[in-house]
Amino acid sequence: MPFSYFVFYDHGGRADLRLSAEDKSRFVDVVRATPGLRRALVFTPETAADPYLDDGPPPPLAAQLEFSEISALESALGRGGYLQVLAEPEVMPSLAGAQITQQAMLLRTFAVPDPVYQTEPGALPCSYLVSYPGPAEDLNAWLSFYITHHPVPMAKFPGIRELEVHTRIDWHGFLPWPRANAMLRNRVAFDSEVALEAALASPVRHEMRADYKRFPPFSGGNTHHPFATLEITP
Numbered sequence: 001m002p003f004s005y006f007v008f009y010d011h012g013g014r015a016d017l018r019l020s021a022e023d024k025s026r027f028v029d030v031v032r033a034t035p036g037l038r039r040a041l042v043f044t045p046e047t048a049a050d051p052y053l054d055d056g057p058p059p060p061l062a063a064q065l066e067f068s069e070i071s072a073l074e075s076a077l078g079r080g081g082y083l084q085v086l087a088e089p090e091v092m093p094s095l096a097g098a099q100i101t102q103q104a105m106l107l108r109t110f111a112v113p114d115p116v117y118q119t120e121p122g123a124l125p126c127s128y129l130v131s132y133p134g135p136a137e138d139l140n141a142w143l144s145f146y147i148t149h150h151p152v153p154m155a156k157f158p159g160i161r162e163l164e165v166h167t168r169i170d171w172h173g174f175l176p177w178p179r180a181n182a183m184l185r186n187r188v189a190f191d192s193e194v195a196l197e198a199a200l201a202s203p204v205r206h207e208m209r210a211d212y213k214r215f216p217p218f219s220g221g222n223t224h225h226p227f228a229t230l231e232i233t234p
Contacts, residue, residue, distance in 0.1 A: 074173060157205075
């Protein structure tokens with residue numbers, strides 16, 4: 001089962017924080033050259049209306065780096081590891097002052113009816129990233145219910161191309177940023193922000209909400225953000 005390393009460059013309330021094209025290109029080049037990388041997704045803000053939620057603007061940059069082995073992930077994040085370059089201030093000057101957090105997680109993928117993207121030429125697919133910080137009163141029961149039940153209605157979203165659930169793990173790494181400790185994240189992906197918004201306006205969204213109300217007790221709420229998604233393969 002593969003592993004994901006998430007990094008979020010949050011605006012921290014600074015509405016003026018914008019990722020420059022030069023910094024995005026540099027970030028992509030760094031990520032693409034990561035030793036042991038299986039796949040990476042680079043996320044930049046998108047817009048899509050959700051009938052139940054409005055969590056404000058997404059972070060100006062986030063990324064999901066996937067590794068087949070935890071050893072490759074931890075090597076890239078280690079003292080002297082390749083990804084230490086991301087901590088150098090000259091790599092991302094346009095996001096100076098961003099609140100950066102990181103988390104490594106176990107990645108579960110779930111089948112969807114039609115996983116073949118039909119994105120328009122020159123456009124990027126759209127991901128909807130959801131985070132549950134927790135805690136749950138009984139984490140084992142909460143995870144069991146979520147992983148067993150919640151992907152079932154999610155997979156019914158019209159036009160869904162990918163469905164992932166990520167759960168937290170213990171891991172070691174030495175990038176100098178605070179660690180997030182979300183108990184779970186999920187990602188659903190669509191051909192475009194228009195396709196995501198259509199899915200969120202479908203009856204499936206109401207089925208999802210009904211299932212959410214059956215979750216075992218937890219606190220911390222959740223956040224939902226849409227992102228244009230650039231896929232990188234080594």
